[in-house]
Amino acid sequence: MMDNLHVSEENKNKEKQIFAQIEQCIDNNDCFVFDAGAGAGKTYCLIQSLSYILSKYSSQLVAHNQMIRCITYTNVAATEIKKRLGNTELVKVSTIHDFLWGEICLYQKELVEAHKKYIDEEINNIEDKLKKETWSKFYNELEDKKNFIEKICKYADIYYKNKHKNAQEFKNAMDFLDKKYLSNVANFKKVADNILKVYKFRETIKNIDSKVKKDNINYTKVAYNSQISYDRLNAMQFSHDTLIRYSLDLILNYKALQKIIVDKYPYILIDEYQDTNPSVVKIMAKLSEFAQKDLLIGYYGDKKQNIYDEGVGDSLTTLHPNIKEIKKEYNRRSAKKIIEVGTLIRNDELKQKTIYDNCPEGSVSFYEGNDIDEFINHHRTKWKITQENKLDCLVLKNEDIAHRMGFGDMYDFFKNSPYYKIGKNYNYLRDHILNKEVEKLGEIQSYIYRLIELRNRLKNPNTLIQELVDRNILKDLSIGELRKLIYDLQKIDGHTLKEYNSSFFKMLLDENVHVQRVLKTFLNEERINNSELFYNYIFEKLFYTEDEDIDDQKLSSYKETISSFCDLDISIFDDWYNYLHDIYKSNIMYHTYHGTKGDEFKNVLIIMGKDFGKMNNFFGNLIKHLSSPSNEDGKELKSARNLFYVAVTRAENNLAILYTDSLDGIQKEQIKNIFGEIKEAKNVGEQNA
DNA sequence: GAGGGGATTCTTTTT
DNA sequence: GAATCCCCTC
Numbered sequence: 218m219m220d221n222l223h224v225s226e227e228n229k230n231k232e233k234q235i236f237a238q239i240e241q242c243i244d245n246n247d248c249f250v251f252d253a254g255a256g257a258g259k260t261y262c263l264i265q266s267l268s269y270i271l272s273k274y275s276s277q278l279v280a281h282n283q284m285i286r287c288i289t290y291t292n293v294a295a296t297e298i299k300k301r302l303g304n305t306e307l308v309k310v311s312t313i314h315d316f317l318w319g320e321i322c323l324y325q326k327e328l329v330e331a332h333k334k335y336i337d338e339e340i341n342n343i344e345d346k347l348k349k350e351t352w353s354k355f356y357n358e359l360e361d362k363k364n365f366i367e368k369i370c371k372y373a374d375i376y377y378k379n380k381h382k383n384a385q386e387f388k389n390a391m392d393f394l395d396k397k398y399l400s401n402v403a404n405f406k407k408v409a410d411n412i413l414k415v416y417k418f419r420e421t422i423k424n425i426d427s428k429v430k431k432d433n434i435n436y437t438k439v440a441y442n443s444q445i446s447y448d449r450l451n452a453m454q455f456s457h458d459t460l461i462r463y464s465l466d467l468i469l470n471y472k473a474l475q476k477i478i479v480d481k482y483p484y485i486l487i488d489e490y491q492d493t494n495p496s497v498v499k500i501m502a503k504l505s506e507f508a509q510k511d512l513l514i515g516y517y518g519d520k521k522q523n524i525y526d527e528g529v530g531d532s533l534t535t536l537h538p539n540i541k542e543i544k545k546e547y548n549r550r551s552a553k554k555i556i557e558v559g560t561l562i563r564n565d566e567l568k569q570k571t572i573y574d575n576c577p578e579g580s581v582s583f584y585e586g587n588d589i590d591e592f593i594n595h596h597r598t599k600w601k602i603t604q605e606n607k608l609d610c611l612v613l614k615n616e617d618i619a620h621r622m623g624f625g626d627m628y629d630f631f632k633n634s635p636y637y638k639i640g641k642n643y644n645y646l647r648d649h650i651l652n653k654e655v656e657k658l659g660e661i662q663s664y665i666y667r668l669i670e671l672r673n674r675l676k677n678p679n680t681l682i683q684e685l686v687d688r689n690i691l692k693d694l695s696i697g698e699l700r701k702l703i704y705d706l707q708k709i710d711g712h713t714l715k716e717y718n719s720s721f722f723k724m725l726l727d728e729n730v731h732v733q734r735v736l737k738t739f740l741n742e743e744r745i746n747n748s749e750l751f752y753n754y755i756f757e758k759l760f761y762t763e764d765e766d767i768d769d770q771k772l773s774s775y776k777e778t779i780s781s782f783c784d785l786d787i788s789i790f791d792d793w794y795n796y797l798h799d800i801y802k803s804n805i806m807y808h809t810y811h812g813t814k815g816d817e818f819k820n821v822l823i824i825m826g827k828d829f830g831k832m833n834n835f836f837g838n839l840i841k842h843l844s845s846p847s848n849e850d851g852k853e854l855k856s857a858r859n860l861f862y863v864a865v866t867r868a869e870n871n872l873a874i875l876y877t878d879s880l881d882g883i884q885k886e887q888i889k890n891i892f893g894e895i896k897e898a899k900n901v902g903e904q905n906a
Numbered sequence: 907g908a909g910g911g912g913a914t915t916c917t918t919t920t921t
Numbered sequence: 922g923a924a925t926c927c928c929c930t931c
Contacts, residue, residue, distance in 0.1 A: 291920060314921050384911055401910060443921065457921040492920080525919060614917065641922070643916075811918045830917035831924085860918085907931105914926080 222573045228547065232572065238543045239266055243484075243513060244273075248505055249541040250490065250516040250533060254569045255559060255866030256550025256817065263287070263488055263517045264301050267308055270484055278307050278483070286482040288313050290489040294815075298488070313487075313497055314457060317464040318441045320478055324467060325438055331466045332439045333425050335459065336418050336450055343411050352404040353411075368393060369409050370416045376409055381763070421451045446644075458494075458527075465496045469503055479508040490516035492528035495536055502537040516540075521563045521847075524811060524860050547572040550817050552579020552870050559866045561891045562858065564847040580871045583888060586898025587877045589824060593805070595898075600820050600871050608805045609818035611864050613829055615647050618807045623792035630782045631662070634759040653797055661758050664742065665714065666797070668721060669790045671739045675706055687738050694731065702731050714790060715748050715783035722746040748783070755779050810864040821868035827878040829857075836861070837878065844887040 242249040243266065253259055270285055278284065287310040289295045295310045302308060311319075321328065347353045359365055369376065372393050379390035384402045391399060399405050424436040439453045441460045448455045455463070468474055485501065487493060501514050516533060523530035534540060548556045548569045558581045560569050584592060593610060602608045612618060619628035628650060631637055637646045649659030658666055674680045683691065686702070694702065709724050711717035725736045726746060745754050760775045761767070767775070795802050808816075810823075827837030832853065839857040842850070847858055865872060875898055880888070888895055
C-alpha cells in the first residue's frame with residue numbers, strides 16, 4: 218500500500234494467534250474454514266499452511282507415499298501458488314476439475330454407468346417439458362403422436378437442412394407433414410428439436426448397452442473434454458459441470474473410491490471456497506465422513522466475495538457441517554476509510570480493521586452524475602496520477618472497456634459480424650477478443666494479434682533481442698547480419714491494418730532468408746499475403762454462415778464493412794494490445810468488476826449504473842438497501858452486494874464511485890452514512906478550483 | 907386483439 | 922438460443 222507501514226508487537230502476536238488456530242486444526246486433523254475479508258492475506262495464509270504441513274509432516278507423507286492436495290479455482294491461481302510455494306514433490310496444486318478427473322478417469326465401467334443414468338434423466342426432463350410447456354400444446358393435442366414422431370425422425374435430414382430458412386420456405390420444405398402442425402414454426406421447431414434429442418439419446422443408450430464401436434465412437438468409454446463448454450453426451454464426451462456431477466455420483470456410491478482418494482491425500486486445502494461448486498463440497502464432506510481423523514480439509518475464502526452463481530457462498534457449513542471456523546479481522550491492504558466503507562457494505566458480523574498502527578486515512582467519495590470523462594479527468598488531477606501512482610477504473614461491461622481503452626471500433630466490428638451475431642457464437646465474443654491468455658483468442662483476432670505483437674516488439678526500445686529473434690535463428694547470425702536484420706524489420710510500417718499487413722508480406726516475400734525466418738515465427742499464413750486475400754480470409758471466417766443466404770445488396774454492404782475495418786487506424790490495434798498486456802496508456806487501466814478478483818490498486822474509480830445486463834435495477838435496488846443487514850438479502854441483492862464489495866475493496870488508498878443514474882426516490886441519508894456527502898459529478902470542475 | 911413472423915438484442919466468469 | 926419488440930394478418 219504505502220511505504221513505512223508498521224505493525225505493532227501486539228498485532229503481530231494476534232496475527233500469530235490466528236495462524237496458531239490453523240496450526241492446531243492441522244495438528245488435530247480438524248477440518249476448518251478460514252474465512253477472512255478482502256485484503257486479509259488469504260493466499261499468503263494458504264501458502265503458510267502448506268509450508269507448516271511440509272515442515273512438520275513431510276517424513277510421514279514420504280513414508281506413506283502420500284501427498285498434500287491444493288485445489289484452486291483457476292489455472293492462473295494454480296500457477297501462482299506453485300510459484301510462491303517453490304519446488305516440492307509433496308504438494309500437488311491443480312484446479313478442481315484436474316483433481317476430480319485424475320481421480321475418476323480410470324473407472325470407466327462406473328463412469329459409463331453414470332453417463333447412461335444421466336442420459337436417462339435428460340430424456341425424462343425433455344419428455345416432461347414436452348408435456349408441460351405452452352409451446353408444445355399442439356403436440357399434446359395430437360391424435361397419433363407416434364406417427365408424428367416417426368416422421369420427424371425419418372426426415373430429420375430435411376428438417377435440419379431447412380431449419381434456418383424463413384417460415385414460408387421452411388413450411389414448403391416440410392411437405393411430408395400436415396400443414397396444420399406448422400401453423401407456428403417456432404413452436405414446431407422446439408418440439409421437433411426435443412423429439413430428435415430424445416431419439417438420439419435413446420440410440421446412444423442402445424449403443425452403450427451393446428458395447429459397440431460405431432462412427433468412430435467407442436461406447437464403452439466416456440471422457441471429460443475441458444475444451445468444450447457444452448456436453449456432447451451422444452459422442453460420449455462431457456464438459457465441466459457434468460464432470461462434477463459424475464464425480465459426486467461415483468464418490469458417493471463407491472466406498473473403494475473414497476478409500477483410494479483418502480489414502481493418497483491426507484491433506485486437502487481449497488482456495489476461494491466461496492466460488493466452489495456445492496457438489497464439490499458434498500464430495501469433500503463425504504470423504505471427511507469416511508476418513509474421520511485421517512483426512513484434513515481446509516477451506517480458504519470469503520463468503521462475501523462469492524460473485525459466481527454456482528459457488529457455494531455462505532452455505533458451506535450447511536453442506537459440510539461441524540468444521541472449525543477461523544476468522545481474521547485484520548486488513549493488510551487498504552487505508553482506513555476504505556476498510557470502513559467495505560465493512561459497511563458487506564454489513565455482516567465481520568468488522569475489519571487495519572493491522573498497521575500508522576495506517577493512512579485514505580479517501581472515499583460518492584458522486585452522482587453522468588459525465589464519465591469529466592469524472593476521470595478530475596480524479597487524474599486530484600490524485601496526481603503518474604507512472605508511479607496509477608489509476609484503475611472499474612466498469613461493468615467488457616464492451617465499455619473496449620470503448621474506453623480506444624478499441625471500440627474493433628470490438629464493434631466483431632460484435633456485429635454474422636459469425637458472432639447470426640451464428641451461435643455470441644457467447645465466444647468476449648473470449649475471442651479480450652482473453653489475456655492470448656492463445657484463446659479467436660482465429661482472426663489471433664492473426665491480427667501476432668501481427669501487432671511484432672509491431673509492438675519492434676516499436677518498443679526495451680524489447681529484448683530474443684523476444685524478436687528466435688534463439689535458433691540468432692545463433693546463425695553475425696553481429697553485422699543481426700544489425701541489418703533489425704534495420705530491415707524496422708521498415709515494416711503502415712497507418713492502417715491493411716497497410717501494415719501488406720507491408721509485412723512485402724517484407725516477407727522480398728527480403729533475405731533471415732528476415733523470412735524471423736517473420737515466419739510470428740505469422741506463417743502466407744496464403745493471406747495481399748490485401749485481397751486478407752479480405753477474403755475475414756469474409757470466409759466471419760461473414761459467411763450456413764444460416765444466412767447472402768444476396769447482392771448484403772454482399773456489398775459486407776464488403777464495405779470489412780474494408781472499413783481493414784482501414785482502421787493501426788493505433789486502435791495498439792490500444793487493444795496494451796489492454797491484453799496490462800500496459801497503462803496515460804497511466805490508466807480499465808477492468809470489469811469481476812475481472813479484478815484478487816487484485817489491488819492504489820487509486821480506484823468505480824463507474825456504476827442502476828442496471829446490469831438483463832437485470833433491471835440490479836444496483837439501483839442495492840443502493841436502496843445498502844444499509845439493511847446483508848443476511849436479509851434475496852438472491853439478486855446478495856449478488857449485487859458481493860460484486861460491489863469486491864469492487865470497492867480493490868482500492869488501497871483512494872476510491873471514488875460514480876453513480877450514473879438518478880438517485881431520485883432513493884433515501885440519500887443511508888448513502889451519506891456510508892460514503893459521506895454525495896457529490897455531483899457535473900460540478901467536479903468547480904470543486905477542484 | 908390475438909397470435910405469428912422476423913428482426914434485434916443479450917453480463918459477468920471459470921473449468 | 923432466448924427474450925423482447927414491432928409489424929402484419931386473420
